[in-house]
Amino acid sequence: MSNGALGTTLETPHVPAPRGRLRDEPVGAPKRVLLAAPRGYCAGVDRAVIAVEKALENYGAPVYVRKQIVHNVHVVSELERRGAIFVDEVEEVPTGSHLVFSAHGVSPMVVQSAAERELQAIDATCPLVTKVHREATRFAKQDLQILLIGHAGHEEVEGTMGHAPERTILVNSPDDVARLEVDDPENLVWISQTTLSVDETMETVRRLRERFPKLQDPPSDDICYATQNRQVAIKKVAPQADLVIVVGSANSSNSVRLVEVALEHGARAAHRIDYSSEIRQEWLDGVATVGVTSGASVPEVLVQEVLADLADAGYLAVEEVRTAEEDLMFSLPKELRRDASGNADARALGGRARA
Numbered sequence: 408m409s410n411g412a413l414g415t416t417l418e419t420p421h422v423p424a425p426r427g428r429l430r431d432e433p434v435g436a437p438k439r440v441l442l443a444a445p446r447g448y449c450a451g452v453d454r455a456v457i458a459v460e461k462a463l464e465n466y467g468a469p470v471y472v473r474k475q476i477v478h479n480v481h482v483v484s485e486l487e488r489r490g491a492i493f494v495d496e497v498e499e500v501p502t503g504s505h506l507v508f509s510a511h512g513v514s515p516m517v518v519q520s521a522a523e524r525e526l527q528a529i530d531a532t533c534p535l536v537t538k539v540h541r542e543a544t545r546f547a548k549q550d551l552q553i554l555l556i557g558h559a560g561h562e563e564v565e566g567t568m569g570h571a572p573e574r575t576i577l578v579n580s581p582d583d584v585a586r587l588e589v590d591d592p593e594n595l596v597w598i599s600q601t602t603l604s605v606d607e608t609m610e611t612v613r614r615l616r617e618r619f620p621k622l623q624d625p626p627s628d629d630i631c632y633a634t635q636n637r638q639v640a641i642k643k644v645a646p647q648a649d650l651v652i653v654v655g656s657a658n659s660s661n662s663v664r665l666v667e668v669a670l671e672h673g674a675r676a677a678h679r680i681d682y683s684s685e686i687r688q689e690w691l692d693g694v695a696t697v698g699v700t701s702g703a704s705v706p707e708v709l710v711q712e713v714l715a716d717l718a719d720a721g722y723l724a725v726e727e728v729r730t731a732e733e734d735l736m737f738s739l740p741k742e743l744r745r746d747a748s749g750n751a752d753a754r755a756l757g758g759r760a761r762a
């Protein structure tokens with residue numbers, strides 16, 4: 408629990424060793440990059456990162472953050488450098504300190520533990536995750552059994568389950584459906600993690616409905632706009648791409664899904680990287696068209712580094728493939744609006760410069 412020494416379940420940020428410049432080898436066809444858009448930062452990530460920055464500015468270092476504020480190695484190491492300390496659990500934080508809850512959300516038990524330690528909690532849970540928490544609470548009050556489609560062990564899933572622990576069953580994949588045991592097949596509702604594959608989730612729902620015809624739907628999609636938009640864009644790029652490069656960290660659910668979606672939709676190969684220096688020369692053998700995208704927690708500067716390295720390898724023509732415009736913004740967590748002097752409440756989020 409210190410800068411540079413994250414707890415056991417947090418991925419240790421690292422910058423890979425430098426690699427020589429990529430070589431420009433002939434491939435028998437014009438080389439180009441198809442750059443998916445939208446890509447990169449979503450409104451919830453932007454808000455969460457600004458919340459930590461603002462907390463450091465308002466209260467000074469250290470500011471504690473429970474879990475990674477967003478699932479990106481580069482973002483976490485940058486914030487560590489500025490004085491954020493990432494911890495696994497509330498119990499590691501000194502009494503009375505400032506503690507930020509990550510964008511993935513927390514269970515009510517975590518909120519209670521922070522209050523018991525008299526921590527100054529700042530809740531950077533993405534409002535679209537909070538929406539799912541509210542659904543879980545409401546469905547539990549209605550005595551419905553909740554089938555939560557999501558990945559075991561993901562922080563968002565733990566937080567959502569914590570809002571209705573007695574009433575929620577986790578469904579990890581379509582194959583889980585056949586094994587499910589429910590109390591009352593007449594009183595079931597499904598909800599989901601926000602960062603899943605849309606297609607796989609719909610397949611899970613289809614199988615659930617086959618088994619439980621009275622299954623109720625949530626009032627609106629739980630897979631968030633950013634996850635959906637990034638998948639739609641890469642679906643358009645993938646059939647034309649010999650190789651897709653997804654910038655994003657290994658523990659970023661939506662980034663990992665982008666690799667899967669690219670392969671399912673025709674990309675000949677797809678790789679996830681944290682940093683451009685992880686691109687291997689042999690990935691480019693015979694590759695004319697490279698698709699590039701990034702997960703919702705990835706700063707654009709990392710994508711630009713990929714484009715610069717690909718330019719070294721002869722991929723100078725960059726064509727943007729845009730499938731949606733995004734302009735959603737969320738205001739800062741209320742604790743920061745309350746504490747800030749001046750009019751921090753009016754500070755626009757989600758629209759800051761993304762170089």
Ligand code: SF4
Pocket residue numbers: 449450451452510533534535536601602631632633634661703
């Ligand atoms: S990926 Fe979606 S749910 Fe997660 S922080 Fe971004 S907008 Fe919110």
